[in-house]
Amino acid sequence: MFQYYCLNPIASVGLDLFGGDYTKTEEISEAQAILVRSAAMHDMELPEGLEAVARAGAGVNNIPLVKCADQGVVVFNTPGANANGVKELVFAGMLLASRDITGGINWVLENKDSETVGKDAEKAKKAFAGCEISGKKLGVIGLGAIGVKVANAATHLGMEVYGYDPYISVNAAWNLSRSVKHISNVEDIYQECDYITIHVPLLDATRKMLNQEAFAMMKKGVVILNFARDLLVDEEAVLQAIGEGKVKKYVSDFPNSTTAGKEGCIVIPHLGASTAESEDNCAVMAVQELKEYLENGNIHNSVNFPNCDMGVCTAAGRVAILHKNVKGLIGKYTAVMGNNNINISDMTNKSRGDYAYSLLDIDSSVTEAAVEQLKKIEGVLKVRVIK
Numbered sequence: 001m002f003q004y005y006c007l008n009p010i011a012s013v014g015l016d017l018f019g020g021d022y023t024k025t026e027e028i029s030e031a032q033a034i035l036v037r038s039a040a041m042h043d044m045e046l047p048e049g050l051e052a053v054a055r056a057g058a059g060v061n062n063i064p065l066v067k068c069a070d071q072g073v074v075v076f077n078t079p080g081a082n083a084n085g086v087k088e089l090v091f092a093g094m095l096l097a098s099r100d101i102t103g104g105i106n107w108v109l110e111n112k113d114s115e116t117v118g119k120d121a122e123k124a125k126k127a128f129a130g131c132e133i134s135g136k137k138l139g140v141i142g143l144g145a146i147g148v149k150v151a152n153a154a155t156h157l158g159m160e161v162y163g164y165d166p167y168i169s170v171n172a173a174w175n176l177s178r179s180v181k182h183i184s185n186v187e188d189i190y191q192e193c194d195y196i197t198i199h200v201p202l203l204d205a206t207r208k209m210l211n212q213e214a215f216a217m218m219k220k221g222v223v224i225l226n227f228a229r230d231l232l233v234d235e236e237a238v239l240q241a242i243g244e245g246k247v248k249k250y251v252s253d254f255p256n257s258t259t260a261g262k263e264g265c266i267v268i269p270h271l272g273a274s275t276a277e278s279e280d281n282c283a284v285m286a287v288q289e290l291k292e293y294l295e296n297g298n299i300h301n302s303v304n305f306p307n308c309d310m311g312v313c314t315a316a317g318r319v320a321i322l323h324k325n326v327k328g329l330i331g332k333y334t335a336v337m338g339n340n341n342i343n344i345s346d347m348t349n350k351s352r353g354d355y356a357y358s359l360l361d362i363d364s365s366v367t368e369a370a371v372e373q374l375k376k377i378e379g380v381l382k383v384r385v386i387k
Helices: 065-070 083-098 100-109 119-127 145-156 170-175 188-192 212-217 235-241 276-296 329-339 368-375
Strands: 003-004 020-024 033-036 051-057 073-076 137-141 159-166 179-183 195-198 222-226 247-253 265-267 316-326 344-352 355-362 382-386
Touching: 033 276, 033 329, 051 276, 065 073, 065 170, 083 195, 083 247, 083 265, 083 276, 100 119, 119 329, 137 145, 137 188, 145 159, 145 170, 159 188, 179 188, 188 212, 188 355, 212 235, 212 329, 235 247, 316 329, 316 368, 329 355, 329 368, 368 382
Parallel strands: 003 020, 003 033, 033 051, 051 073, 137 159, 137 195, 159 179, 195 222, 222 247, 247 265
Antiparallel strands: 316 355, 316 382, 344 355
16 A cells, blocks of 8 residues: 655546555655655655655756655656647747737737727737748757657748757657758757757756857847746846847746846746646656556656666566665675575666666565665665565
8 A cells, every 4th residue: 555645736637547555645754655746845854655756747856856866766757748738838939929919919908998999900010010930940959758849840830940959869859850950069050040949958068058159149030939947048148138139039938037027028927838638647647657666666757767667577576676876786686685595587777877776576575684684785775675
């Protein structure tokens, strides 16, 4: 029996998948699993029995990944589950930046009581005219789940699309339209494109990657779209670029005091994944990841431990070991099992950075003595008996 705790409201279509072996607890200290959306976890004391955290969304900046890893807590996210919702809002942002739709709406509201509003609109609408996006060049920086959807959809709208991602996955490459020009140098996107949209994770290497130097390379009148993370863009620099006429519009899904209400900025209140469909998809995916890990020990879409899958255990038992990525541990595990007369029928070991994960299928039930010996090995973070 497992207990889970929700730090934020999670769609019932996902929670309903837990079934009878799971109960929702109102005491976080009792939880083996936590589901979270935007709640900040950095200052939280993690429950002693916590096994996993699932973020119903893509970004995990609100979760202390290293702290979790050091305590043997696997953190999952749900890449791609909200991709379509974000993709659609990117195009909404592109259209808002291309044609002054908001200005036109505001004009109608200001003149709504005028009996001649229809006639006056014919004269006033010239002030809100813009351009079409068909035929324009779009640069997509980051070709993950969202970036690929944006790039592919843009080709169907008649745009010439440039895609940049030096770490593109095989799956993303297969899904990318042949009409998208895969660019090996991001500076080509800066120099060529009329619209630039960024879809990369926030890392030290990507923090403020769209900065003064990048803006200097861009075409005059470029539109910048940021539906990934606000800190990917040097927003002080983008305001300067707007003032100089280099950037026509900056569209952001992240309100803050730097850009909110500023000339040339279209700021949306973080609505990218705020659709019923996205919330349902994220909830379903998060619950499925938790169940697969808790019941079978398999890891899919972790952000602090390697992915690992040995399917459903058909042996007498399965032992999962979360550990540091150091030499010699596998030999120590097998030695413990041998000393306790436990035969390993199958095993796998995966690593990711400083952390690693091992799954051992065994021909007999594991003893408490063996588990305790595994836990005492230097570098071992947590030992779980799956079956």
